[in-house]
Amino acid sequence: MRKIVSSPGILLCATVLTQVAPPVSGALGAPSKAAHGVAKKPASASLQQDPEEIQVSAARTLAGGLMKRQHAPEATNSISATAIQQRGAASSPLQIAASLPGVNFGSSDAYGLSVRNNISVRGLDSTEMGWTIEGAPGVDQAYYWPYTETWADNENISDITLIAGTSRINDPVQTASGGELIESVRDPSRRRGAMVDYSYGSFRGQRVFARADSGEIGHSGIRLFASYARAAADNYTGPGRNTRDHVDFKAVREWRDSAKSSLFISYSDWDNARLAPFTLAGWEASNTAGDNFSQNTYASNYLPGKTTNYWKSYVYNRQNVLLSWQNEVALAENLRLHITPYFHWTQVDSPGQTTINRNAFYFGDQKVDPGLPSAVTPAMVHSNQTQFATGVNAYVQYDPTTTNHLIAGYWYDHWNMEQVGGYTPLDSDGNSPNAFGKYVLRAPNGAIYTGNHFQESSQINEFYVSDTQSLFQDRVKLTAGLKAMMYYLSGTNELPGAPYHYSSAITQPMPRVAMSWQVNRQVQLYVNGTTNTRPPVTLSTYPTSFNVTTGKVTSAGNPSARAEYSIGEEIGMRYHGMFDFDMALFNMNLTNRQLVALTYLNGAPVQQAISAGGETIRGVTAEVALKPFLGFSPYVNGQYLDARLDNNLAVGRDLLPTKGRTMVASPKFITTLGVNYTRGPFFANLTFKWVDSQYATFMNDQSMPAYKTVDLGLGYRLPNMGMLHKPSIRLNLANLSDVPYLSQVAVIQPNARMTKGIYGTTIAGNTPSYYVAAPFSAMVTVGAEF
Known part of the structure; x- marks a missing residue:
């Protein structure tokens, strides 16, 4: 592929290829220019979209879009819009990203409608990665979970890119100790038009999507699109139906080659009837019984005084608004300004079921009378958060x-x-008067009776600088960069007995260096050293919470908690010739390693932070794509991972002998094999993935079994029919072999068996739990443009 670069300032990448693709940039700030010098400025140049990579106006799609040609001096992998649009219409972005090298993905749902979606990369989970959408941070800062399902619909996604082990220096991320996932949204079309598709599948799954493009409005240079989607499906086992309503809007204004402004807005309203996690023994028993795991799910019917896990008490609701306004201006031929204001609003209710004992009920550390007529009253316990950034x-x-x-x-x-719990008694049918806890129990002065009620706010000030020097006609590039994060959090606790005010301040410099060498047109070598950080999870680290039955502290706030810090090195090679090949050898050292696991606070499922000390991670990741032959494009990737604990784990006043053991949720091997087929109007894709067993305890005394999955997609593009353009029909089959398997660890435990600590204490074992993956599912999608 030959690139043409303009004079310093405005850059253009041109090639005689077929697939339009968004730019993919390097994490270290290294621009990618032509390998053989700088060409003259073309007659029409486009403004550079990203500081670390020239804009791509066309790029070759490898393996049907499962691989892109990369130039950044670190392990970078992408999925193009071509591959995204061939996946199931209701798939979540994380389900799509599961095919990227080294991605360990788990879910309890077939259609991206469950909040139990999670990925880890090189053994580092979702809370340890940076997440950006259209130049704005996408992470939920209370939990550090991304909830990518609330960002954009698949039909509007133009690219998903994963940078493993580090992040781009110019991206607004605070959690990127383990890498970064970047999602881009298509620009509105220059021509007026519309698109509609409808999907129907297993478990009464349905989805409708509609989008309208305005084209250029008059001669204003403004164009926009708006879309709406609704997805719904039953749980594959037990009661409950899940829904998601989503709106995307994007407007773009261009001033020829001098400036570009784009406004992206999305809104989601998401209800998830959650599935309960399984213990290993419970899963094995249900698997043997062949009852579709129905015995361990939440109860379908409510019997007063008997049902303690009614499914309606566990329906999760999330409403989300995201706004990103990207602006790019050429101030001079060699000087450009990028500025992106953003806004993020979220409202969540994550409820559960509990029982209120009138004679043993506490507000903070004070015993109170809840004012209920019965001595024992079943209730829904709420966990409400309202947040904005x-x-x-x-x-x-x-x-x-x-x-x-x-x-x-x-x-x-x-x-x-603001985080506040609350209790609403259940009626005789098991219903609660309000999903967001409006009618919760209150004290005579109006205070909400709860075990946790606090407000938190944080400020991030981060400066960054990066310089890249090209040598030997751009064959060699040397980059040095520095990020400096200043993070400050403060909060107030409304509970009696808790510290009223708490605060934490973290300052962390993060240097990085890289070198890349374009050996020839086919071979690139690179080496880098990077550092990244992640402050402690705010919701589960800083506030103090109480048990409402005993008045005792269940979680003591820790304002002195230190940030997780990673130092990583990579050596990589890329070859693009008779076939396409990327490989990276990596080494990473973490201090203050922090994990997040599910726990229950007064009956409501919440996240719990676990401090695991130091960790050393080593391994190799590779991907290969062969040239298309008779319409077939084979693809394979794999990862070998060795992740070891550097310290013994503190449990109570003793230490578990965990030093040298394998880190939890870190499978040694992950392999993905795929093949894409495109011939005339037909297209198909087949993906096989194998994930090695992974430990669920720090003592390595219980593990989640290895599993393998096979997914198949088939499609046909029909000829245009009157007003219908590009009509198509596709069938997506997931878990084709219909093999039951555990997909991810839900609750990590220090040890599953009774163990003697370093200082002689007998430490009782606790049972980990897991999420069960969805069985075989099928979804048909028909659609067309107008």
Whole structure:
């Protein structure tokens, strides 16, 4: 592939290829220019979209879009819109990203409608990765979970890119100790049009999607699109139906080659009737019984005084608004400004079921009378959060010479959240008067009776700078960069007996270096050293919570908790010739390793932070795509991972002998094999994935079994029919072999068996739990453009 680069300032990448694709940039700020010098400025140049990679106007799709040609000096993998649009219409972005090298994905749902979606990369989970959508942070700052299902619909996603082990220096991420996932949204079409598709599948799964593009409005240079989607499906076992309503909107204004502005807004309203996690013994028993795991799910019917796990008490609701306003301006031929203000609002209710004992009920550490007529009253316990984040990320790109590229920027973020529990008694049918806890039990002064009620706010001030020097006609690029994060959190606790005010301040410099060598047109070598950090999870680290039955502290706030910090090195090679090949050898050392697991606080499922000390991670990741032959495009990737604990784990006043043991949720081997077929109007894709067993305890005394899955997609593009353009029909089959398997660890435990600690204490074992994957599912999608 030959690239053409303009004079310093405005850059253009041109090639005689077929598939339009968004830019993919390097994490270290290294621009990618032509390997053989700088060409003259073309007559029509487009503004550079990203500081670390020239804009791609066309790029070759490898293996049907499962692989892209990369140039950044770190392990970077992407999925194009071509591959995304061939997956199931209701698939979540994380389900789609599961085919990327080294991604360990787990879910309890076939259609992306469950909040139990999670990925880990190189043994580091979702809370240890950075997440960006259209230049804005996408992470929920209370939990550090991304909830990518609330960002954008699949038909509007133009690219999903994963950077393993580090992040782009210019991206607004605070949790990227383990890597970064970047999602881009298509620009509105330059021509007026519309698109509609409808899907129907297993478990009464349905989805409808509609989008309208305005085209250019008059001669204003403005164009926009708006879309709406509704998805719904029953749980594959037990009671409950899940729904998701989603709206996307994007407007773009361009001023020829001098500036571009784009506004992206999305809204989601998501209800998930959650499935209960299984113990290993419970899963094995249900698997043997062949009862579709129905015996361990939440109860379908409510019997007063008997049912303690009624499914309606566990329906999760999340409402979300995301706004990103990206602006790019050429201030001079060699100077460009990028500025992105953003806004993120979220409202959540994560409820559960409990029982209120009138004679043993506490508000904080004070015993109170809840004022209920019965001595024992079943109730729904709420866990409500309302949060918003505002911020701006701004940077300049300056090219002092034709071989030097400088980035300097600043990111500011302000986040605020109120978390409050609450109790609403259940009626004789098991119903609660309000899903968001409006009618919760209150004290005479109006205070909400709860075991946790606090407000938190944080501020992030981050400065970053990166400089890249090109040598030997751009064959060699040397990059040095520095990020400096200043993080401050403060909160107040409304519960009697809890510290009223708490705060934490973290300052962390993060240097990085990289070198890449374009050996020839086919071979690229690179090496890098990066550092990243992640502050402690706010919701489960800083506030103090109480047990409402005993008045005792269940979670003591820890304002002195230190941030997780990672130091990583990579050596990589890329070859693009007779076949396409990427490989990266990696080494990473973490201090203050923090994991997040599910636990229950007064009956409501919440996240719990676990501090695991230091960790060493080593391994190799590779992917290979062969050239298309008779319409077939084979693809394979794999990862070998060795993740070891560097310290003994503190449990109570003793230590478990965990040093040298394998880290939890870190499978040694992951392999994905796929083949894409495109011939005339037909297209198909087959994907096989195998994930090795993974430990669920730090003592390595219980593990989740290895599993394998096979997914198949078939499609046909029909000829245009009158007003219908590009009509198509496709069938997506997931878990084709219909083999039951556990997909991820839900509750991590220190040890499953009774163990003697380093200092002689007998430490009781606790049973981990897991999420069961969905069985075979099928979904048919028909659609067309107008």
